[in-house]
Amino acid sequence: MTTDRHDNARGADPLPSWNDGVTKRAITDFVKNTTTEGNPDYVRVPDRIALFDNDGTLWVEQPMYTQLAFLLDDVRKLAPQHPEWNTTEPLRFVLENDLAGLAAAGVPGLMKLLAATQCGMTTEEFAKTVQAWIETARHPKFERLYTQCVYQPMLELIEYLSANDFEVYIVTGGGTEFVRPWAERVYGVPMRRVVGSSLETKFEMLANRPVLIRTPEINLIDDGNGKPVGIHEFIGQQPIAAFGNSDGDLEMLQWTASGSGARLILLVHHTDSERE
Amino acid sequence: MTTDRHDNARGADPLPSWNDGVTKRAITDFVKNTTTEGNPDYVRVPDRIALFDNDGTLWVEQPMYTQLAFLLDDVRKLAPQHPEWNTTEPLRFVLENDLAGLAAAGVPGLMKLLAATQCGMTTEEFAKTVQAWIETARHPKFERLYTQCVYQPMLELIEYLSANDFEVYIVTGGGTEFVRPWAERVYGVPMRRVVGSSLETKFEMLANRPVLIRTPEINLIDDGNGKPVGIHEFIGQQPIAAFGNSDGDLEMLQWTASGSGARLILLVHHTDSERE
Numbered sequence: 170m171t172t173d174r175h176d177n178a179r180g181a182d183p184l185p186s187w188n189d190g191v192t193k194r195a196i197t198d199f200v201k202n203t204t205t206e207g208n209p210d211y212v213r214v215p216d217r218i219a220l221f222d223n224d225g226t227l228w229v230e231q232p233m234y235t236q237l238a239f240l241l242d243d244v245r246k247l248a249p250q251h252p253e254w255n256t257t258e259p260l261r262f263v264l265e266n267d268l269a270g271l272a273a274a275g276v277p278g279l280m281k282l283l284a285a286t287q288c289g290m291t292t293e294e295f296a297k298t299v300q301a302w303i304e305t306a307r308h309p310k311f312e313r314l315y316t317q318c319v320y321q322p323m324l325e326l327i328e329y330l331s332a333n334d335f336e337v338y339i340v341t342g343g344g345t346e347f348v349r350p351w352a353e354r355v356y357g358v359p360m361r362r363v364v365g366s367s368l369e370t371k372f373e374m375l376a377n378r379p380v381l382i383r384t385p386e387i388n389l390i391d392d393g394n395g396k397p398v399g400i401h402e403f404i405g406q407q408p409i410a411a412f413g414n415s416d417g418d419l420e421m422l423q424w425t426a427s428g429s430g431a432r433l434i435l436l437v438h439h440t441d442s443e444r445e
Numbered sequence: 446m447t448t449d450r451h452d453n454a455r456g457a458d459p460l461p462s463w464n465d466g467v468t469k470r471a472i473t474d475f476v477k478n479t480t481t482e483g484n485p486d487y488v489r490v491p492d493r494i495a496l497f498d499n500d501g502t503l504w505v506e507q508p509m510y511t512q513l514a515f516l517l518d519d520v521r522k523l524a525p526q527h528p529e530w531n532t533t534e535p536l537r538f539v540l541e542n543d544l545a546g547l548a549a550a551g552v553p554g555l556m557k558l559l560a561a562t563q564c565g566m567t568t569e570e571f572a573k574t575v576q577a578w579i580e581t582a583r584h585p586k587f588e589r590l591y592t593q594c595v596y597q598p599m600l601e602l603i604e605y606l607s608a609n610d611f612e613v614y615i616v617t618g619g620g621t622e623f624v625r626p627w628a629e630r631v632y633g634v635p636m637r638r639v640v641g642s643s644l645e646t647k648f649e650m651l652a653n654r655p656v657l658i659r660t661p662e663i664n665l666i667d668d669g670n671g672k673p674v675g676i677h678e679f680i681g682q683q684p685i686a687a688f689g690n691s692d693g694d695l696e697m698l699q700w701t702a703s704g705s706g707a708r709l710i711l712l713v714h715h716t717d718s719e720r721e
Contacts, residue, residue, distance in 0.1 A: 215635055292677060349681045359491050360681035370677060372670040372696055379699045381677050388678070394648040401568060401646060401657050402664070403679060405625045405636035420648055423655045 183329040186322040192435070196326070199433040203409065204333045210431035212409055214334045219410035219433075220400065220421060221327065223341035223348060223365075226414045226437055227356060229308065229318040236343045238315075239302050240279070243286045251285075260285060283368075284385035291380040292346060292370060299350045316355045320439050326412070327356055335410070340400060341365040342392030342417050346383075364403045366391045396421035412437060459605040462598040468711070472602070475709040479685065480609050486707035488685055490610045495686035495709075496676065496697060497603065499617035499624060499641075502690045502713055503632060505584065505594040512619045514591075515578050516555070519562045527561075536561060559644070560661035567656040568622060568646060575626045592631045596715050602688070603632055611686070616676060617641040618668030618693050622659075640679045642667045672697035688713060 187193040202210035203217065224230040244254070244263040254260035259278040262270035271278060287295060308318050327337050339358050341348055345365035352358045369386040372379065391399040397420050400408065407428035411421055412435045422434050463469040478486035479493065500506040520530070520539040530536035535554035538546035547554060563571060584594050603613050615634055617624055621641035628634045645662040648655065667675040673696050676684065683704035687697055688711045698710050 215629075345678070345681065353491075361679065363681065367678060370674050372673045372700075374699075379673060379696065379703050381673060397648045397655060397657060398646050402621070402643060403637065405621065405639065420655065423650075424648075427655050 183332070184322065184325050186325055196329075196433065196435075199410070199431060200329065200333050203431055212430065216406065216409065217330075217333070217335040218338065218404060218406065218408040219330050219335045220338050220340045220408045220412065220425065221323065222413040222415070222418045222421070223339050223343055224415075225439070226412055226418075227319055227323050227339070228315065229311075232309065234343065235315050236347050237279075238306065239299070239347065240282055240286065242302060242306060243298070244282055247286055254285070280385065280387070288368065288383045288385045290383055291375070292383060293380065295346055295383055296350045299347055303351050316351060319355060320437075323412070323437070324356070327358065330410070331357065336362065338362045338364055338400075338404065338408070340391065340396055340411075340421055342390070342396075344368075345391075364391060364399045366395075392417045394420050397424040400424060409433070411435075414438065459608070460598065460601050462601055472605075472709065472711075475686070475707060476605065476609050479707055488706065492682065492685065493606075493609070493611040494614065494680060494682065494684040495606050495611045496614050496616045496684045496688065496701065497599065498689040498691070498694045498697070499615050499619055501715070502688055502694075503595055503599050503615070504591065505587075506690075508585065510619065511591050512623050513555075514582065515575070515623065516558055516562065518578060518582060519574070520558055523562055530561070556661065556663070564644065564659045564661045566659055567651070568659060569656065571622055571659055572626045575623055579627050592627060595631060596713075599688070599713070600632070603634065606686070607633065612638065614638045614640055614676075614680065614684070616667065616672055616687075616697055618666070618672075620644075621667075640667060640675045642671075668693045670696050673700035676700060685709070687711075690714065 184193055184196065187196075202208045203212040205211060221227055224234055228235065241263050244260060248254050248264055255264060259271055259274040259281055262268075262274065263282065274281075287298070303316060304314070306315060307313060308315055311318055330337055337358055339348060339352060339356065339362065341363070343365050345363055345367045348365055349360040349363045352360060352363050367388040369384045369388045370381040371384055373382055374380075389395060389399055389402075393416070396418065400421065408425045409428070409431065410433040411418075411425035413422055414437050418436070422436070426432050426434050460469055460472065478484045479488040481487060497503055500510055504511065517539050520536060524530050524540055531540060535547055535550040535557055538544070538550065539558065550557075563574070579592060580590070582591060583589060584591055587594055606613055613634055615624060615628060615632065615638065617639070619641050621639055621643045624641055625636040625639045628636060628639050643664040645660045645664045646657040647660055649658055650656075665671055665675055665678075669692070672694065676697065684701045685704070685707065686709040687694075687701035689698055690713050694712070698712070702708050702710050
């Protein structure tokens with residue numbers, strides 16, 4: 170029997186930020202059932218896989234995706250070395266703060282920004298750029314670090330599931346390489362359990378050192394239809410729990426729900442008061 | 446101190462199939478040093494990542510890659526439903542047992558065989574096909590199941606590292622979806638720790654059920670230059686130990702060796718007597 174692990178040592182509420190109600194009860198029932206040997210819904214430890222979307226589920230996604238804020242900051246930071254950007258679209262939209270022009274440029278426009286700023290470098294250099302930004306950049310409305318704009322109830326849920334031997338993955342439309350550098354520190358999720366969008370990388374020897382160079386070619390858009398693709402590629406087996414907040418999570422939730430046995434599927438709606 | 450975990454409870458040799466000598470000593474020293482707190486080479490548990498090549502390292506790769514034997518068997522099995530294959534290259538090379546013709550068709554030829562037999566189906570159906578084959582097909586020379594043509598010293602090494610809280614990955618030029626269905630049973634390595642070559646998959650709703658369809662588009666060739674790409678994509682951090690046997694493992698070994706701190710890199714040369 171493993172039921173003694175469902176709550177912490179003092180038997181305290183493992184989800185103190187959650188209102189008592191149907192949702193909280195569904196979660197704790199699911200965890201009790203899947204982790205109690207002899208229960209018809211029992212799931213052995215290697216199959217306890219839980220997925221969390223990131224933007225809007227674990228941290229804020231308004232007024233814009235955090236990774237977009239990072240990209241725009243990167244364009245502004247590098248612009249002084251590239252005077253030609255002032256007359257090149259879509260780069261000039263960023264420098265002129267023309268968000269409507271940028272939106273009209275769509276995904277191809279964003280890929281051009283990416284190619285100009287965050288490609289052609291090693292994966293190591295990119296990780297350092299992410300680290301430096303995430304440690305200083307602040308959310309425009311909340312005026313706190315983005316990593317402080319995470320939802321406390323979800324942190325509790327990650328911890329609760331982990332304490333019950335679930336392997337927790339972040340499955341994000343954002344970049345794998347954007348989330349990995351801080352995922353363990355902020356969410357307690359190790360780098361290798363971050364499944365996200367990615368660019369192709371290319372192996373090279375640089376001054377006798379092997380490196381991976383980020384290319385502007387898309388490897389995977391891990392959103393919508395792409396989420397089950399990423400989940401299957403990285404994990405290879407059906408998850409038993411999934412948490413999302415938007416249309417881009419629909420296929421991930423369907424994919425998770427389609428397996429046999431007990432499943433926990435949750436579409437979360439946050440209010441600002443839940444932030445950490 | 447965690448030194449009491451290096452050997453099993455009785456203090457027995459954790460690598461009984463290995464000859465006492467420099468190599469075995471290098472392995473046990475590495476494990477002792479990286480798992481003993483206070484040792485200058487100590488590595489915390491989440492960073493203990495070890496990689497194993499599969500073909501020729503964990504199991505036999507002669508007279509041909511096992512996955513090629515599977516593919517050729519699949520062509521032969523399905524041929525009666527496709528009379529046109531008798532006059533279509535490279536399919537007819539297989540049916541006429543013309544291995545020279547097949548070799549001349551190269552990788553594009555193999556991709557055509559793959560497209561004809563192992564694409565357009567769901568990932569679930571493919572996994573079942575693999576399972577059915579691997580449970581019955583026998584190695585032509587040893588006349589045993591392929592999963593019995595694995596190297597005992599390497600099984601011991603996987604177990605020894607796992608017992609010392611290393612997370613073991615298989616990094617194979619073979620297909621992720623070919624190795625995953627039996628990796629846990631044969632090697633004790635869960636599906637999500639198999640990093641291999643793969644085709645693109647496509648999400649679809651089939652009779653109201655979400656499925657992933659295997660397409661004939663290559664996603665990743667996880668061999669040579671592709672191994673560090675796959676390792677970075679799946680794991681995202683530098684491994685500290687890697688075991689391979691061939692040219693295709695060179696970049697994986699370089700990539701592993703390039704990180705700072707203690708590293709164990711081994712190019713293995715098996716003799717038949719080491720088989721399980």
